[in-house]
Amino acid sequence: xxxxxxxxxxxxxxxxxxxxxxxxxxxxxxxxxxxxxxxxxxxxxxxxxxxxxxxxxxxxxxxxxxxxxxxxxxxxxxxxxxxxxxxxxxxxxxxxxxxxxxxxxxxxxxxxxxxxxxxxxxxxxxxxxxxxxxxxxxxxxxxxxxxxxxxxxxxxxxxxxxxxxxxxxxxxxxxxxxxxxxxxxxxxxxxxxxxxxxxxxxxxxxxxxxxxxxxxxxxxxxxxxxxxxxxxxxxxxxxxxxxxxxxxxxxxxxxxxxxxxxxxxxxxxxxx
Amino acid sequence: xxxxxxxxxxxxxxxxxxxxxxxxxxxxxxxxxxxxxxxxxxxxxxxxxxxxxxxxxxxxxxxxxxxxxxxxxxxxxxxxxxxxxxxxxxxxxxxxxxxxxxxxxxxxxxxxxxxxxxxxxxxx
Numbered sequence: 001x002x003x004x005x006x007x008x009x010x011x012x013x014x015x016x017x018x019x020x021x022x023x024x025x026x027x028x029x030x031x032x033x034x035x036x037x038x039x040x041x042x043x044x045x046x047x048x049x050x051x052x053x054x055x056x057x058x059x060x061x062x063x064x065x066x067x068x069x070x071x072x073x074x075x076x077x078x079x080x081x082x083x084x085x086x087x088x089x090x091x092x093x094x095x096x097x098x099x100x101x102x103x104x105x106x107x108x109x110x111x112x113x114x115x116x117x118x119x120x121x122x123x124x125x126x127x128x129x130x131x132x133x134x135x136x137x138x139x140x141x142x143x144x145x146x147x148x149x150x151x152x153x154x155x156x157x158x159x160x161x162x163x164x165x166x167x168x169x170x171x172x173x174x175x176x177x178x179x180x181x182x183x184x185x186x187x188x189x190x191x192x193x194x195x196x197x198x199x200x201x202x203x204x205x206x207x208x209x210x211x212x213x214x215x216x217x218x219x220x221x222x223x224x225x226x227x228x229x230x231x232x233x234x235x236x237x238x239x240x241x242x243x244x245x246x247x248x249x250x251x252x253x254x255x256x257x258x259x260x261x262x263x264x265x266x267x268x269x270x271x272x
Numbered sequence: 273x274x275x276x277x278x279x280x281x282x283x284x285x286x287x288x289x290x291x292x293x294x295x296x297x298x299x300x301x302x303x304x305x306x307x308x309x310x311x312x313x314x315x316x317x318x319x320x321x322x323x324x325x326x327x328x329x330x331x332x333x334x335x336x337x338x339x340x341x342x343x344x345x346x347x348x349x350x351x352x353x354x355x356x357x358x359x360x361x362x363x364x365x366x367x368x369x370x371x372x373x374x375x376x377x378x379x380x381x382x383x384x385x386x387x388x389x390x391x392x393x394x395x396x
Contacts, residue, residue, distance in 0.1 A: 151284060158285035158292075165291075175291060198279050202286055205295035 002035075003255055004113065004121045006140035011156035012127035015146040015186035017044045018221055019247075020124035022240075023144075025049075025230030026248035027120050028083035035075060035118040037109075038088035039136055040126040041096070046087035049078045050228040053089055061091035063112045064099050064132075071112040080230065084118070096132050105131055106167070110139035129163055137167040142254070143181040146215075149188060149199045157183065176209065179258055184247065185214035213246040337376055344380045352391050 007016045007023075020036055027034045038045040038060060043053060058074045063086070075084045099105045113121060123136045137143070145160060147153045165175050175181075183206055190196070203210060215221075220238035224231045231241045256262070286292055 155285040158289045161289060161291060176295060194276050194279075197276075202284055205292050205299060 002113070002116060002118050002121045003142065003259075004123065004140045005142045005144060006123045006125055006136040007144050007146065008123075008125045008133065008136065008160065009145050009147065009153070009156055010127055010129045010133065010160060011148075011153055014127075014148050014153060014156075015184075015215060016040075016127070017048055017124050018225070019144065019146050019184060019186070019215070019244075020045050020122050021048050022221075022231050022244040023248060023251065024083055024120070024122045025080055025232055026244055027122075027252075028080050029232060030248070030252075031082065032119040033082050033084075033117070034120045034122065035071075035084045035086060035116065037071070037086045037113075037121060037123040037136075039092070039109075039132045040124055041088060041090050041093035042126075043088040043090065043092075044225075045124040046085055046089075048225055048228060049080075049083070049085055049230070051076055051078060051085055051087055053087075056087050059092065060086055060088045061095040064092065064095040064108055069112060070114075071116050075116075080233075092132070096130060099131055106134045106138045109135035113139055129159070134163075134167055137164060142179070142258075144184050144211075144251075145181060146184045146186045148186055149192065149196055151199075154199065154202055179254065181209060182254070183210040185210065187217045188214040189217045211247060211250055213243060213250055215240070215243045215247065218243070340376060340380055344384050348384050348387055351388060 005023075007020045009016060017040070024034045024036045036045050036049065046053070046059075056074070056076050060074065063069045063071055063074060071086050074086050076087060077084055099108060102108070104111075109123075123140065125133050125136050143164060145157060147157055161175065161181075164170070164181065168175075168180065170178070170180070183203065188196075216239050218238055218240035220235040221231055221240040224234035224240070227234050231238060231244055235241060
């Protein structure tokens with residue numbers, strides 16, 4: 001059975017796509033069959049992993065518009081063995097408009113994911129709280145919330161936690177006590193001491209729900225987007241690669257604990 | 273004005289979220305509990321009740337309340353008989369799984385104050 005993870009924050013530019021690509025790539029390098037689901041009509045996960053928009057016939061738009069369409073029918077391989085993507089194009093925006101009239105519209109993705117044969121499914125969500133995002137919330141087992149060190153990110157986090165509570169039908173205590181989500185600090189810059197202090201103080205009640213690994217601001221992560229490769233292929237010695245490796249290790253520990261699996265430390269060499 | 277000072281009192285939506293308040297309250301209770309444990313473990317006040325080891329399976333709430341009662345009684349005795357010889361606390365106090373309830377702490381402190389007042393009145 002797949003472990004389905006939504007990378008989610010309705011605020012734009014927080015590092016959702018970068019996290020999707022690099023976490024999924026690291027998992028694939030560790031030997032896990034991994035699927036990225038591009039739910040952002042901008043299609044940046046698709047392009048970012050080197051899959052060109054003209055190279056596939058069907059995409060997530062068809063999954064949302066054709067009833068009972070399985071995700072298996074749109075999945076395409078990437079240049080990394082064991083890493084696959086369910087691609088998106090701008091047509092997904094129109095498709096999302098059309099599903100508003102459908103019954104059980106929040107469950108379309110969950111239905112389409114039934115029967116897919118992957119150990120991990122990583123969903124890159126659009127920067128909004130619309131029907132695509134609620135579909136991913138409905139389908140997922142775990143949520144990663146990339147969050148920049150900024151006031152607006154914290155406000156966004158508050159809205160998001162309220163939405164998660166509603167869609168997952170969880171009470172306040174359940175939301176915190178169950179292992180449902182982790183906040184991931186991204187684009188962290190140690191030099192911004194005053195801002196960091198303020199934001200981290202605000203996040204203090206959520207320290208147990210924040211990944212110990214922050215993703216530091218690193219230009220190599222930006223450059224990897226241009227080359228359409230994961231950070232492990234573009235610059236394996238960069239701080240970005242190290243950070244995403246650490247994040248993957250932490251993520252796997254959570255997954256192992258949740259599934260009562262024996263702890264297995266990932267092998268750094270397989271990524272770097 | 274210093275940049276940091278201008279942040280004072282500026283609350284985000286996150287700070288006002290009910291979940292955040294619940295978590296802050298929980299963290300506050302845990303901190304008070306840690307403080308209590310430290311003073312219980314390092315204090316030298318006399319215990320005039322016998323403390324039986326609480327088994328791991330014992331109810332956490334009861335153990336927390338018991339330890340809190342001991343603390344308050346020890347404190348009261350020290351207040352009323354400051355010259356009395358003290359005997360060391362048991363080396364290992366059991367740590368219940370949960371901190372004592374806030375209203376229990378308040379009730380015990382009120383009771384302690386009442387007993388102190390009564391003692392003062394009777395001594396006059």
